[in-house]
Amino acid sequence: MAKFFHHALKFRKEICIGCSHCMNVCPTQAIRIHGGKAELTDNRCIDCGKCYMVCPVGAIIVEQDDFSRIFDYTHRVALIPNILLGQFPAGVSISQICSVLMEAGFTHIFEVEHGTRVLEEAMKRMMDDRELPRPLISTFCPAIVRLIQVRFPMFTNNLMLLKAPLDIAAMYYRRKLEEEGADPDDTGVFYITPCAAKIAAIKSPVGEETSPISGVINMDFIYNKIYTKVKQGFTGKGSCCLPAMQPLQPEEMVWSLTEGESERMPGRTLAIDEVSNVIEFLEKMENEEISDIDFLELRACDQSCAGGILTSGNRFFTVERLRKRAEEAARGNDSVIYDTTGDCISDHSDYLNEHLKVTQIKPRAMDKLDEDMEQAMHKMRKVQEIMKDLPYVDCGICGSPTCNSLAEDIVQGEADVNQCIYVQKRWEQEGKLQPKESMEILKRIWGEDKF
Amino acid sequence: MQFEYNVEGGNFSRAGFASSEIKKILKKLNVDIAIIKRTVVATYEGEVNIVAHAYSGTIYVNIDTEQIRIRLKDEGPGIPDIDKAMEEGFSTASSEVREMGFGAGMGLPNMKKNADEMHISSEVDKGTEVEIVMYLNTKE
Numbered sequence: 001m002a003k004f005f006h007h008a009l010k011f012r013k014e015i016c017i018g019c020s021h022c023m024n025v026c027p028t029q030a031i032r033i034h035g036g037k038a039e040l041t042d043n044r045c046i047d048c049g050k051c052y053m054v055c056p057v058g059a060i061i062v063e064q065d066d067f068s069r070i071f072d073y074t075h076r077v078a079l080i081p082n083i084l085l086g087q088f089p090a091g092v093s094i095s096q097i098c099s100v101l102m103e104a105g106f107t108h109i110f111e112v113e114h115g116t117r118v119l120e121e122a123m124k125r126m127m128d129d130r131e132l133p134r135p136l137i138s139t140f141c142p143a144i145v146r147l148i149q150v151r152f153p154m155f156t157n158n159l160m161l162l163k164a165p166l167d168i169a170a171m172y173y174r175r176k177l178e179e180e181g182a183d184p185d186d187t188g189v190f191y192i193t194p195c196a197a198k199i200a201a202i203k204s205p206v207g208e209e210t211s212p213i214s215g216v217i218n219m220d221f222i223y224n225k226i227y228t229k230v231k232q233g234f235t236g237k238g239s240c241c242l243p244a245m246q247p248l249q250p251e252e253m254v255w256s257l258t259e260g261e262s263e264r265m266p267g268r269t270l271a272i273d274e275v276s277n278v279i280e281f282l283e284k285m286e287n288e289e290i291s292d293i294d295f296l297e298l299r300a301c302d303q304s305c306a307g308g309i310l311t312s313g314n315r316f317f318t319v320e321r322l323r324k325r326a327e328e329a330a331r332g333n334d335s336v337i338y339d340t341t342g343d344c345i346s347d348h349s350d351y352l353n354e355h356l357k358v359t360q361i362k363p364r365a366m367d368k369l370d371e372d373m374e375q376a377m378h379k380m381r382k383v384q385e386i387m388k389d390l391p392y393v394d395c396g397i398c399g400s401p402t403c404n405s406l407a408e409d410i411v412q413g414e415a416d417v418n419q420c421i422y423v424q425k426r427w428e429q430e431g432k433l434q435p436k437e438s439m440e441i442l443k444r445i446w447g448e449d450k451f
Numbered sequence: 452m453q454f455e456y457n458v459e460g461g462n463f464s465r466a467g468f469a470s471s472e473i474k475k476i477l478k479k480l481n482v483d484i485a486i487i488k489r490t491v492v493a494t495y496e497g498e499v500n501i502v503a504h505a506y507s508g509t510i511y512v513n514i515d516t517e518q519i520r521i522r523l524k525d526e527g528p529g530i531p532d533i534d535k536a537m538e539e540g541f542s543t544a545s546s547e548v549r550e551m552g553f554g555a556g557m558g559l560p561n562m563k564k565n566a567d568e569m570h571i572s573s574e575v576d577k578g579t580e581v582e583i584v585m586y587l588n589t590k591e
Contacts, residue, residue, distance in 0.1 A: 154484040286488075287470050287495045368481035373587070374516050376480045377452055 005146065006204035007045055008063050008196040009052060013037050015059035018447055022051035022060065023401050027275045028150060028366070032409070033399040036447020044366050046146035047197040048275050048300045049309035062196045062310060065215035070105055073188030073214065075177055078106040079169055082113050082253050083194045083305045085325070086318035087223050092230055094336045098241040100226045100234065108173070109241050112191075113248050114345050115168030116255045118352045120264055122162055127266050127295060133158050135270075135293040138261050140164055142201035143300035144278060145361060152282045153363030158296075161358040165255060166191055166198070170212035171355055172345055176243075188214040192222050194308030197300065219310040227312075244342025247334060250326035256305035257319055259297070267294030274302040369411065383407045391422045399445040419445060454512040458501045460527065466502040469510045470495040473521070480514065482587065490519055490585050493565040496558045497523040497581055503544055504528060505578065518567075519585040529575040537563065537571075 018036035030044035031051060038051075038059070052060045070076045078101050085094055098109050126132055137158045139145050148155050170189045177187050191213050193199055199216045254260045262271035270293055272278050278298045284290050301307035306318035328334060345352075369383070370376040383404070390403040398419035400406035409415035417423055418433065418441055427433035443451055454476065456469035470491050477487045494510070501508035505527025513520040530536045539560045542549075559581075563569045566583035573579040 154488050283471060284467070286474055286491060287467050288492045289467050289495065363484065365478065365481075365484070367475070367478040369479050371481060373480055373482065377514070377516070380452065380476070380479055 005042065005045070005047075006200055007040070007042060007047055008199035008203065009040070009045065009047060009049065010061050010063050011038055011040055012059045012061060015057055017057055017059070018450070019056060020396050020399075021054040021056060023399075024396060025050045025054050026401065027279060028147070029401050029405050031401070032414075033396075033445055035444065036450060043364070044150060046143050046150060046275075046300075047195075047200040048143040048147075049196045050275065052196065052309050062199065062218055064199070064218045064221065065190070067104075067217060067221070069215050070188055070190055073186055075108065075182045075187040076106045077108040077110055077170075077173055077177075077187065077189045078217075079110055079112055079166060079173070079189055079191045079213070081166070081192065081194060081256060081305065082111065082248075082322055082325075083256055083308065083311065083318060084192055084219060084222065086306060086321045087219070087311060087313035088226070088230075088321075089317075090321065092226075095241070096230060096235060097226055100229045101222070102241050103229075104225060106190075108177070108243065110169060110173045110243060111248060112166045112169045113252045113255055114245065115165035115170075115172065116252045117249070117345050118172075118349050118356065119162060119165055119168055121346075121349065122353060122356055123160060123261070123265065126160055126162070135296045136160050137296045137298060139358065139361070140256075140261060140297070141197065141299045141301075141304075143195070143197035143275065144298045145201075146197070146364075147275065147278065147300070148282070149361065149364040150366045151279070152286065153365045154286060155282065156361050156363045159361050161361065163356045163358055164198075164201075167212055168352055168356055171352060172348055174212055175348065175351060176343065190215045190217050192217050192219050194219045194305050194311050195301065196309060219308070220312050223312040242336065242338065244339035246340060246342065246344040247338040248329070248336075250330040253326040253329060254322055257322060258299060258304045260304070262295060262297040265295040265297075268292060269295040269297070271297040271299075273299040273304050273307075275300045369408065379408075379411045382411045386410055386417060389417060389423055390420055393422070395421070397421045397442075397445075416441075452514045454514075456510045456512075458498055458505075458508040458510060458523075458525070460502060460504075460506040460508070460525075463499075463502055466499050467495055469498050473510075473512055476512075476514070477519070482519075486519075486585055486587065489565040490521070490583075493562045493583050493585075494521055494523075496562045496565075497521070497583070500558050500579075500581075501525045501527070508578075516587065518587055520582065521584075522580065522582045524578065524580045526578045529577055530571075530573040530579055531575050533571055533573060 016037045018033055020033050022038050023031040023033060027050060028044045028046055030041045032039050101109055126136060139159050139162060174187055178184050189212060193216050202211045202213045202216055251264060258273045259271040262269040272281050303315040303319055307315040325335060368376060369379040386407040392403050394402040398406045400409050406415055410417055424433060424438040428435060458469060473494055474487060474491045505525035508525030511522040535541055537559050562583060567586045568584035570582045
């Protein structure tokens with residue numbers, strides 16, 4: 001099968017102990033155990049990172065660009081989401097954070113949330129267009145976009161074909177630097193990411209050809225860099241190094257939190273976070289049990305980006321800190337002091353509007369047993385037949401997450417029914433299988449060293 | 452291929468279970484998503500009708516490469532005037548049912564709208580049987 005997606009999550013075989021924790025939490029059943037190691041089915045993975053969160057030995061890594069790559073460019077922009085600020089306790093100021101980033105080598109720092117203003121206007125225009133299907137679904141969370149492509153293909157038409165705030169912020173800043181005389185080829189924009197899905201989306205954009213982002217740095221890496229400095233007593237250099245810019249509005253500061261978008265959209269809107277909640281909801285929506293909703297904000301992580309897998313701070317404290325910043329800003333006491341002699345991003349909305357559309361997001365249905373319906377029916381009958389022998393326990397000893405997924409793996413020629421431990425015991429009883437043979441089977445699944 | 456689901460009258464919290472299972476099957480069979488959508492919407496309406504009006508019912512699903520045939524058979528009060536029941540907005544649902552968001556009188560008309568064929572027969576005090584057919588090869 002052709003490879004649809006680039007994945008930022010990588011499984012390190014040499015570290016994996018084959019414990020199957022990842023297999024059991026994967027919402028798209030993309031993981032199997034073979035030879036004592038977890039294996040990923042690329043086309044099913046949506047980069048949500050649930051597996052990364054539960055791996056007890058750190059065998060799953062999130063691929064990032066080598067930090068030194070920033071020095072390939074003369075103009076080095078750190079694109080920071082507000083979530084980064086929320087990682088630290090209140091005592092750590094934005095000027096400290098920015099100073100550490102500048103000291104590490106960046107020449108410019110720009111807040112991602114500046115990209116939300118133009119985006120919000122574009123989203124509202126789409127909401128006004130009654131020709132478009134309802135509910136319109138935000139494409140903010142790339143893991144959700146992929147989830148819809150693979151598991152809910154009938155909703156791909158409901159996705160708002162718009163880029164994310166980080167793309168818009170990057171496009172704006174590139175243009176600004178170009179206007180100031182910087183060579184575009186010598187400008188590197190690096191996004192500090194709270195999650196793997198954003199990386200995957202940047203490396204292989206869904207529906208876009210190229211990304212304005214040059215590279216991605218994981219937030220936990222930057223967090224450690226900053227926190228080390230802070231612990232060593234580094235207080236920052238006073239000015240916060242942000243470009244002269246009209247201040248972020250309070251509602252823009254909380255865009256990446258749950259209800260950040262839904263609160264801004266007209267009509268009946270809903271915000272749902274955490275991938276299994278989203279799946280449950282979309283399944284109901286497929287039956288049209290749910291209707292009359294105008295807009296859906298769906299996010300893969302609990303507490304949205306505050307719960308991103310590369311965040312280090314407690315997600316509830318992150319939410320608290322960002323909401324507090326927004327409240328203070330609404331009272332005119334934002335902890336970040338902007339030099340307001342600068343640009344308003346809306347002045348560039350013509351240029352940005354031209355570039356913020358995504359051409360197409362195609363369905364990538366993965367549930368089908370076969371392209372050909374007759375073959376699919378044939379396979380489904382076999383699955384039903386096999387299921388009669390399986391215990392419905394979903395123990396995972398066979399190396400597949402559920403009895404049903406084992407049955408489907410067997411039908412697809414990727415597994416054998418004798419991998420089921422219940423079947424083994426039964427066959428041993430009936431004299432069809434020797435204990436030595438069943439031990440060999442278990443070793444093939446879980447590895448020699450486990451027995 | 453054949454599948455069968457029991458539906459319990461009055462149990463709204465489980466209404467939608469059968470439609471959901473049928474949807475999963477059709478996805479696995481690589482049925483066109485537009486046809487899945489129409490099938491599931493029509494079946495869900497029928498399933499809710501059984502839950503709302505009947506004592507119990509069964510949904511029989513029959514799929515081959517040409518068509519999907521779904522028969523929703525219930526034991527219940529039956530429909531005295533089928534023509535009337537097919538009118539949009541006509542409903543006999545109790546206010547209790549309406550409060551739960553059901554019973555807007557769109558059930559049968561909506562089923563007809565989404566199905567390629569629909570046959571309905573009913574006997575008062577016995578029950579109702581609705582059959583919907585979806586064609587799978589509409590593109591010649």
